[in-house]
Amino acid sequence: MNGVFSRDKVLTIDTMNPTVKNVEYAVRGPIVQRAMQIEKELREGVKKPFTEVIKANIGDAHAMGQQPITFFRQVLALCSYPELLNENMFPEDAKNRARRILQACGGGSVGAYSASQGIDCVRQDVARYIERRDGGVPCDPDNVYLTTGASDGIVTMLKLLVCGEGASRTGVMISIPQYPLYSAALAELGAVQVNYYLNEEKCWSMDLSELESSLAEARKHCNPKALCIINPGNPTGQVQSRQCIEGVIRFAAKERLFLMADEVYQDNVYAEGCQFHSFKKVLFELGPEYSDNVELASFHSTSKCYMGECGFRGGYMEVINMDAEVQAQLSKLVSVRLCPPVPGQALMDLVVNSPQPGEPSHITFMKERTATLSLLAEKAKLTEQILNTVPGITCNPVQGAMYSFPNISLPEKSIKEAKALGQAPDMFYCMKLLEETGICLVPGSGFGQKDGTYHFRMTILPPTDKLKILLAKVKEFHQKFTQQYS
Amino acid sequence: MNGVFSRDKVLTIDTMNPTVKNVEYAVRGPIVQRAMQIEKELREGVKKPFTEVIKANIGDAHAMGQQPITFFRQVLALCSYPELLNENMFPEDAKNRARRILQACGGGSVGAYSASQGIDCVRQDVARYIERRDGGVPCDPDNVYLTTGASDGIVTMLKLLVCGEGASRTGVMISIPQYPLYSAALAELGAVQVNYYLNEEKCWSMDLSELESSLAEARKHCNPKALCIINPGNPTGQVQSRQCIEGVIRFAAKERLFLMADEVYQDNVYAEGCQFHSFKKVLFELGPEYSDNVELASFHSTSKCYMGECGFRGGYMEVINMDAEVQAQLSKLVSVRLCPPVPGQALMDLVVNSPQPGEPSHITFMKERTATLSLLAEKAKLTEQILNTVPGITCNPVQGAMYSFPNISLPEKSIKEAKALGQAPDMFYCMKLLEETGICLVPGSGFGQKDGTYHFRMTILPPTDKLKILLAKVKEFHQKFTQQYS
Numbered sequence: 001m002n003g004v005f006s007r008d009k010v011l012t013i014d015t016m017n018p019t020v021k022n023v024e025y026a027v028r029g030p031i032v033q034r035a036m037q038i039e040k041e042l043r044e045g046v047k048k049p050f051t052e053v054i055k056a057n058i059g060d061a062h063a064m065g066q067q068p069i070t071f072f073r074q075v076l077a078l079c080s081y082p083e084l085l086n087e088n089m090f091p092e093d094a095k096n097r098a099r100r101i102l103q104a105c106g107g108g109s110v111g112a113y114s115a116s117q118g119i120d121c122v123r124q125d126v127a128r129y130i131e132r133r134d135g136g137v138p139c140d141p142d143n144v145y146l147t148t149g150a151s152d153g154i155v156t157m158l159k160l161l162v163c164g165e166g167a168s169r170t171g172v173m174i175s176i177p178q179y180p181l182y183s184a185a186l187a188e189l190g191a192v193q194v195n196y197y198l199n200e201e202k203c204w205s206m207d208l209s210e211l212e213s214s215l216a217e218a219r220k221h222c223n224p225k226a227l228c229i230i231n232p233g234n235p236t237g238q239v240q241s242r243q244c245i246e247g248v249i250r251f252a253a254k255e256r257l258f259l260m261a262d263e264v265y266q267d268n269v270y271a272e273g274c275q276f277h278s279f280k281k282v283l284f285e286l287g288p289e290y291s292d293n294v295e296l297a298s299f300h301s302t303s304k305c306y307m308g309e310c311g312f313r314g315g316y317m318e319v320i321n322m323d324a325e326v327q328a329q330l331s332k333l334v335s336v337r338l339c340p341p342v343p344g345q346a347l348m349d350l351v352v353n354s355p356q357p358g359e360p361s362h363i364t365f366m367k368e369r370t371a372t373l374s375l376l377a378e379k380a381k382l383t384e385q386i387l388n389t390v391p392g393i394t395c396n397p398v399q400g401a402m403y404s405f406p407n408i409s410l411p412e413k414s415i416k417e418a419k420a421l422g423q424a425p426d427m428f429y430c431m432k433l434l435e436e437t438g439i440c441l442v443p444g445s446g447f448g449q450k451d452g453t454y455h456f457r458m459t460i461l462p463p464t465d466k467l468k469i470l471l472a473k474v475k476e477f478h479q480k481f482t483q484q485y486s
Numbered sequence: 487m488n489g490v491f492s493r494d495k496v497l498t499i500d501t502m503n504p505t506v507k508n509v510e511y512a513v514r515g516p517i518v519q520r521a522m523q524i525e526k527e528l529r530e531g532v533k534k535p536f537t538e539v540i541k542a543n544i545g546d547a548h549a550m551g552q553q554p555i556t557f558f559r560q561v562l563a564l565c566s567y568p569e570l571l572n573e574n575m576f577p578e579d580a581k582n583r584a585r586r587i588l589q590a591c592g593g594g595s596v597g598a599y600s601a602s603q604g605i606d607c608v609r610q611d612v613a614r615y616i617e618r619r620d621g622g623v624p625c626d627p628d629n630v631y632l633t634t635g636a637s638d639g640i641v642t643m644l645k646l647l648v649c650g651e652g653a654s655r656t657g658v659m660i661s662i663p664q665y666p667l668y669s670a671a672l673a674e675l676g677a678v679q680v681n682y683y684l685n686e687e688k689c690w691s692m693d694l695s696e697l698e699s700s701l702a703e704a705r706k707h708c709n710p711k712a713l714c715i716i717n718p719g720n721p722t723g724q725v726q727s728r729q730c731i732e733g734v735i736r737f738a739a740k741e742r743l744f745l746m747a748d749e750v751y752q753d754n755v756y757a758e759g760c761q762f763h764s765f766k767k768v769l770f771e772l773g774p775e776y777s778d779n780v781e782l783a784s785f786h787s788t789s790k791c792y793m794g795e796c797g798f799r800g801g802y803m804e805v806i807n808m809d810a811e812v813q814a815q816l817s818k819l820v821s822v823r824l825c826p827p828v829p830g831q832a833l834m835d836l837v838v839n840s841p842q843p844g845e846p847s848h849i850t851f852m853k854e855r856t857a858t859l860s861l862l863a864e865k866a867k868l869t870e871q872i873l874n875t876v877p878g879i880t881c882n883p884v885q886g887a888m889y890s891f892p893n894i895s896l897p898e899k900s901i902k903e904a905k906a907l908g909q910a911p912d913m914f915y916c917m918k919l920l921e922e923t924g925i926c927l928v929p930g931s932g933f934g935q936k937d938g939t940y941h942f943r944m945t946i947l948p949p950t951d952k953l954k955i956l957l958a959k960v961k962e963f964h965q966k967f968t969q970q971y972s
Contacts, residue, residue: 010711010744010781013811017649020819028602028821036601060599063592073567080829081563089573106549111795113546115522116514148634148799151823159674163503184822188645225496258496295496309597311828313634325499333506335514336670337637341827342797343566 022187026180026446031430032057035440050438054470056459057440059234059402061308064461069307069368071361072350075101079110079346091360097353101346110342116335118146118316119342122349126316129352133266134281139318145330146316146348148340150264150301153317155185157260157297160330161226162191171224173214173257175206177405177447177455179234192222197450200407203396204238208247215255226258227251232265232276232400235447235457237380239274239400245282252294259296264315267305270377271399280320296320302347304402306372314344314351376402379460379467386471390478402461405444408454408478411485426454429481437473508673511666512932517916518543521926536924540956542945543926545720545888547794550947555793555854557847558836561587565596565832577846583839587832596828602821604632604802605828608835612802615838619752620767625804631816632802632834634826636750636787639803640714641671643746643783646816647712648677657710659700659743661692663891663933663941665720678708683936686893689882690724694733701741712744713737718751718762718886721933721943723866725760725886731768738780745782750801753791756863757885766806782806788833790888792858800830800837862888865946865953872957876964888947891930894940894964900971912940915967923959 013021032055039053055063062068071094078084078098085095104121106112117123123146127139147153162170171192174182178195186193196214198204206229218224229248231240240248252259261279269276280298284291302314319327339345354369355361380398387395387406395406410425418428424445433439444455462470499507518541525539541549548554557580564570564584571581590607592598603609609632613625633639648656657678660668664681672679682700684690692715704710715734717726726734738745747765755762766784770777788800805813825831840855841847866884873881873892881892896911904914910931919925930941948956 009807009809009812010742011647011812012809013815015649015711016646016812016815020646020815023819023822025818025822028824058599060592061597062595063598065593068595068597077563077567077570080566081559084563087575105797106546107551109548109554109797111547111554111793111797112549113544113796148827149824160502160506161497163501181822188819188822225501256496307597310599310824311591311595311597313825313827321495323495323498326495326497326502329499329502329506332511333509333674336509336511336667336674338514338635339797339799341634341799341830343829344827 019188019190023184024180024187024446025184026442028058029442029446031427031434031440031442034431035434038434038438048438049436053434053438053440054462054466055440056462056470057442057457059304059459059461060310061402061461062310064459065463066308066372066461067368068309069365071355071365072307072309072347075350076343076346079343082108093355093359093361097350101349105342110346112342114339114342114345116337116339117331118144118340119345119349122146122345123316125349125353126318130280130318134278134284137281137284143319143322144316145319145334146314146340146345147299148315148344149303149310149313150262150299150315150317151181152313152340153297153299153315154181154260154262156330156333157317158185158189158191158226159333160326161258162189164223167221167223169222170226171218171222173211173218173224173227175228175230175233177235177444177449179230179262180446182228183448192218194218194222194224195448198233198236198238200396200450200453203399204233204236204405206240206244206248208251211248211251224257226260228260228262229279230262231279232268234262234265234401235403235442236396236405237398237401237403238396239269239271239276242275242277242282245277245279246286249279249283249286249290249294253290259294261296261298263298264301264304265401266300267373268376268402269400270380271397274399276400280318283320293321295322297322302344302351305351306369307347307351309347312344312347313341314348315340316348375464376460379464380404382464382467383458383460383471386475390475392482393478398460402459403457404460405447405455405457408456409482410454411482414481414485417485426456429454430456432481433474433477437477439470439473439477505674505676509670510673510932511670512928514544515928515932517913517920517926517928520917521920524920524924534924535922539920539924539926540948540952541926542948542956543928543943545790545945545947546796547790547888547947548796550945551949552794552858552947553854554795555851557841557851558793558795558833561836562829562832565829568594579841579845579847583836587835591828596832598828600825600828600831602823602825603817604630604826605831605835608632608831609802611835611839612804616766616804620764620770623767623770629805629808630802631805631820632800632826632831633785634801634830635789635796635799636748636785636801636803637667638799638826639783639785639801640667640746640748642816642819643803644671644675644677644712645819646812647744648675650709653707653709655708656712657704657708659697659704659710659713661714661716661719663721663930663935665716665748666932668714669934678704680704680708680710681934684719684722684724686882686936686939689885690719690722690891692726692730692734694737697734697737710743712746714746714748715765716748717765718754720748720751720887721889721928722882722891723884723887723889724882725755725757725762728761728763728768731763731765732772735765735769735772735776735780739776745780747782747784749784750787750790751887752786753859754862754888755886756866757883760885762886766804769806779807781808783808788830788837791837792855793833793837795833798830798833799827800834801826802834861950862946865950866890868950868953869944869946869957872961876961878968879964884946888945889943890946891933891941891943894942895968896940897968897971900967903971912942915940916942918967919960919963923963925956925959925963
């Protein structure tokens with residue numbers, strides 16, 4: 001019998017799916033794992049030069065102390081335990097929203113599966129929200145798919161697009177720096193990641209000439225079929241201008257690229273003169289030769305903006321000008337996972353159908369929403385200002401989203417030392433920062449950056465007092481680090 | 487300009503991912519789509535020979551009127567809106583569970599992302615539950631991964647396993663009849679589906695000789711690496727004996743197969759003399775030469791059993807004897823999707839950490855749990871008995887899970903007519919049943935079956951009165967259909 005068992009595992013690093021091995025995801029990578037270890041060490045009484053880890057590695061607003069919107073949570077509690085509808089403690093508009101959602105659920109329970117595409121009335125509410133947002137451009141609820149966060153929608157769309165082998169493999173254009181969900185999904189699907197660089201000198205804007213040369217180069221070795229844009233930008237915090245978006249749409253039309261617009265930060269716009277323009281609205285303003293033809297998928301989520309409800313994994317995507325047969329395949333594909341989480345669908349509904357003037361919850365809702373967005377705007381400004389006082393750190397304005405992505409000058413000696421350790425120089429920097437100060441940031445190399453440049457991504461989410469401590473520590477650390485390696 | 491636009495779509499049925507096209511998912515396939523259309527027609531006043539559609543196509547208990555467990559929903563409401571902790575309306579044990587879960591969430595909010603593997607204390611509770619269930623066999627919380635329903639865990643495990651091209655492509659053995667998530671996932675991943683047939687004559691048990699011959703045949707053209715078992719069975723409702731499970735484990739050990747045990751119906755056992763045996767427990771009872779070596783992943787969910795909370799998409803998987811490097815890859819892979827829905831994690835926690843004797847909610851909880859499971863047992867019996875009174879229908883005992891999968895004799899003429907329409911004969915039958923009676927079942931061909939045999943899958947979930955109507959209508963229809971095509 002023994003011979004049978006003295007054997008290797010069936011599933012080993014050598015026999016497993018190689019595309020999975022290629023996946024990387026910096027936002028929860030080695031720095032974050034080390035940060036969690038350090039937190040454990042602190043709890044166990046290990047002495048450190050700091051007493052707490054401050055995490056600015058992930059866009060997780062509630063974890064950083066942001067309070068949920070009262071109205072949303074009231075309706076979710078009512079949906080979870082409908083007996084509460086008989087209590088006097090909830091405002092009528094919250095009860096009405098809950099009743100409407102429950103009525104649309106099988107058996108009146110959020111515990112039933114919904115239709116795979118999402119609850120009908122939620123998709124209708126999403127469609128009306130999009131129409132309001134885009135100044136009346138029509139939206140068909142049949143083109144709206146509720147998702148498990150935006151990530152799920154993005155991966156599903158990429159899955160539809162990807163095919164081919166060798167020189168005919170599908171290429172997908174993504175911005176560099178990028179949000180690593182894109183590179184991870186492309187690696188897993190075996191597609192070709194086609195990089196186009198954002199222009200750091202022009203506040204991370206998109207250059208058409210860069211798009212053109214990146215595409216031309218890619219066409220030599222793959223079949224580029226899609227162009228992804230994140231606006232407002234992650235990790236770079238820019239807000240693209242209307243003119244830029246128009247240029248991108250014309251480029252996609254001319255070059256026959258499927259557009260994927262990641263617009264999860266659509267309410268997170270802080271800088272004076274900046275405004276969110278949805279790709280769909282601009283597409284329709286360009287006239288029917290564009291709006292009847294260019295294929296577009298746009299993604300939104302409950303996780304960001306003023307609500308920050310990441311844990312619920314709510315989201316939607318809208319597809320525009322999708323081929324009818326492909327859309328049938330999309331509908332089939334989403335049915336295999338049965339449905340997105342119903343509490344997340346309910347929350348998405350509340351976001352697109354929030355309290356209206358005259359309703360009992362309107363004033364509180366607006367107060368909470370405005371306070372959260374104002375505070376974020378303040379912290380965006382604070383972050384940019386303080387970072388720019390540090391010699392060797394240059395930070396673009398945080399126009400929107402939740403991140404700054406400053407450029408850091410690293411001394412030659414530190415670069416050499418990092419390379420000797422087999423580490424990216426900014427990983428070396430961030431790891432040292434973590435060990436010495438307890439501050440957890442993500443190195444720029446996890447998002448991609450121009451060769452020879454170094455960055456880190458830092459969220460603006462910590463409470464103001466902690467954010468100030470964090471920025472002061474970064475300043476001090478950077479000066480010390482520069483001195484040490486000069 | 488016009489030349490640019492008079493063009494085909496970028497993404498068409500010919501240019502899209504071909505593996506997605508191969509995906510099929512009968513549980514939400516054409517029959518169900520037609521059922522939804524018919525419901526719409528009924529609402530619009532179209533005259534039909536029936537007044538409502540009765541759906542027995544999907545294991546969706548709440549949609550069929552099953553009530554949620556009060557305690558679970560109280561805790562979920564408290565987690566959603568923690569202000570309720572200050573009210574006197576909830577029992578102390580519900581409040582304590584909610585406080586414990588909230589304390590484990592970032593910022594004390596279920597709106598924060600959790601760790602990608604799931605909330606620590608929930609994984610600890612899952613581990614203790616597994617230990618109790620398996621009579622003390624140890625479970626390490628680090629081997630527990632919370633998931634977005636069981637489907638998510640199954641697809642993730644398959645994703646790790648699949649690789650290779652041509653004759654070295656990964657093969658995965660699945661039972662026929664099977665739950666079509668498996669075939670859909672394998673199609674999408676480009677793996678080889680290796681069928682082994684359950685023995686209908688012996689109440690859908692597993693034959694070792696069938697496993698052996700299926701494997702031998704598969705080895706001629708692919709590399710079989712894993713063996714999937716669903717126990718209690720979907721769509722076939724059997725409960726595998728301890729002896730059978732032991733045989734399967736010995737087979738997997740000898741043939742070097744990774745075991746995947748889908749055990750989401752572990753509380754759904756109704757038949758006298760039947761008992762649920764977890765693969766893990768049996769593995770450990772076979773001694774260290776098995777328990778130290780055989781690789782196993784086991785899946786559970788909040789969607790089935792007595793809770794039926796499908797909409798929350800909660801679940802977990804436990805991996806046993808997984809290679810450490812592979813497990814690191816698994817942890818990385820799940821991090822890309824950030825985390826499973828936190829309300830679903832909270833619910834999973836309540837399932838594995840339900841009210842204990844002496845706690846205020848214990849009596850009500852046990853009453854609700856027992857009532858639901860007793861009613862299901864009754865309906866399982868009823869379904870089997872009535873179906874077996876129909877000439878031409880033979881139904882195995884519904885020992886567990888939520889389904890019967892009776893064998894139906896179809897007249898030659900109906901088979902010819904179906905084939906002329908390009909339809910599977912049991913699809914033709916089920917579609918006619920739907921159009922004439924409003925009853926929605928899923929044809930056996932959607933799950934796989936022996937050539938020349940025909941079945942349908944029917945859930946036992948409708949309320950007893952509707953279930954009786956449904957069974958009477960099926961009986962009448964089957965007799966009429968047989969007559970019509972004889």
